[in-house]
Amino acid sequence: MSDSSRRKQYVKKMLISFFILFCFCLSNETACAQEENNDNQELVNKIEELEKRLNELTEESRARRKLEITEQEKQEKEKEVLEAVSREYTLDPKHSFSLDYTFNYEYTPSETITSQLIIDRTADHTIEHRISTSYSVLDNLAVSSDLPFVYRYNQLGTDEEKDETDIGDISFGMAVQPYKSKAGQVAMTLNLGAKLPTGRSPFKINPETELSTGSGIYSFSATASFSKQIDPVVAFWNLGYTYTMDATGLNYRVAENYILEKVETGDQISFGGGLAYSLSYKVSVNASFSYGYSYSNSYFYRNATQAVESGDQVSASMSMGMGWRASQKTSLSFRLGYSLTGSGLTLTFRAPFTFVL
Numbered sequence: 001m002s003d004s005s006r007r008k009q010y011v012k013k014m015l016i017s018f019f020i021l022f023c024f025c026l027s028n029e030t031a032c033a034q035e036e037n038n039d040n041q042e043l044v045n046k047i048e049e050l051e052k053r054l055n056e057l058t059e060e061s062r063a064r065r066k067l068e069i070t071e072q073e074k075q076e077k078e079k080e081v082l083e084a085v086s087r088e089y090t091l092d093p094k095h096s097f098s099l100d101y102t103f104n105y106e107y108t109p110s111e112t113i114t115s116q117l118i119i120d121r122t123a124d125h126t127i128e129h130r131i132s133t134s135y136s137v138l139d140n141l142a143v144s145s146d147l148p149f150v151y152r153y154n155q156l157g158t159d160e161e162k163d164e165t166d167i168g169d170i171s172f173g174m175a176v177q178p179y180k181s182k183a184g185q186v187a188m189t190l191n192l193g194a195k196l197p198t199g200r201s202p203f204k205i206n207p208e209t210e211l212s213t214g215s216g217i218y219s220f221s222a223t224a225s226f227s228k229q230i231d232p233v234v235a236f237w238n239l240g241y242t243y244t245m246d247a248t249g250l251n252y253r254v255a256e257n258y259i260l261e262k263v264e265t266g267d268q269i270s271f272g273g274g275l276a277y278s279l280s281y282k283v284s285v286n287a288s289f290s291y292g293y294s295y296s297n298s299y300f301y302r303n304a305t306q307a308v309e310s311g312d313q314v315s316a317s318m319s320m321g322m323g324w325r326a327s328q329k330t331s332l333s334f335r336l337g338y339s340l341t342g343s344g345l346t347l348t349f350r351a352p353f354t355f356v357l
Contacts, residue, residue: 078187078229081276081284082236083352084323084333088191088225089236091177092136098354100132108344125153128168140177146170150199150213164200164211171195184229191223203252203260217265218245236288237273244268259302266295266312274319284323291316316340321348329353 082089092098106126127150134144148168155161173193181187199214223240244265252260274288292315298307321335330353337346 096136098134100352102130103349104128105347127151166213168199169214242268262300264298282325
């Protein structure tokens with residue numbers, strides 16, 4: 001073989017080797033590029049998955065923030081819960097006018113035997129329809145009035161019965177909130193009231209045929225009411241004092257030769273408290289306890305050597321109630337109370353309506 005032929009074969013081998021090497025490098029580079037592309041795609045998938053999860057967390061956070069109660073909403077919720085207990089715990093905004101209707105039924109078994117010289121007119125059944133109005137002069141000052149209509153029924157034995165329908169004792173009041181409270185803090189309301197003897201006086205009726213619908217005396221009261229939200233319940237309590245004026249200028253025949261001329265009435269102290277719990281935005285329940293201590297009355301009779309004392313009296317009761325928010329303007333409330341110092345019970349229904357003037 002000539003040198004020229006050997007050189008051509010050598011060159012041919014070299015070209016083939018270079019081509020093989022080039023193909024190998026190209027395939028290797030292609031494999032690396034493919035692997036790199038796979039890694040990049042996997043990284044992109046992970047980033048997309050993280051972005052999706054982040055978006056889900058963001059939406060969940062927004063939803064939770066929407067469900068969270070603001071400070072104002074907490075105060076409104078506390079007010080709605082306490083309205084089912086008593087209107088003495090809350091005040092409406094300035095220039096608000098509220099109208100309340102309250103139905104109250106009381107059953108008191110006539111089982112107590114007292115001296116005929118101590119005036120204590122009781123009835124088996126008492127139904128009271130009370131119309132109450134309140135006007136908020138300021139955000140922390142309100143004035144109110146109560147007008148009761150009373151029906152009383154009493155049955156003695158099997159065939160003797162008495163009943164009476166008339167107006168009761170009208171009362172006026174003023175409520176003051178000394179400081180503005182925030183959710184979670186103790187809220188205090190001071191209530192001052194005066195009751196007028198507009199009902200049938202127990203000292204001016206014929207006890208054989210009539211029943212009284214009032215107390216027959218003037219009285220003045222001062223009550224401090226407190227409340228505090230302790231999630232998930234609201235605690236409330238109160239302390240009160242009632243001053244009663246004496247009944248003078250009487251000429252009431254109680255028995256033969258016994259003419260009542262004057263009654264020195266005893267004052268009363270009271271306190272109570274309880275818990276309220278909101279089951280939902282529309283329904284709440286509450287339980288409360290009340291206690292009252294009345295000092296002795298002194299009855300002065302004509303030609304009597306000394307006054308007749310009635311002795312101090314104690315009263316206590318337990319109540320269970322429920323509130324239902326019927327609309328934006330009113331929340332209906334129901335309460336059942338049972339006497340702990342007797343066997344009587346009370347049933348109360350209240351429907352308040354508030355208007356902003």
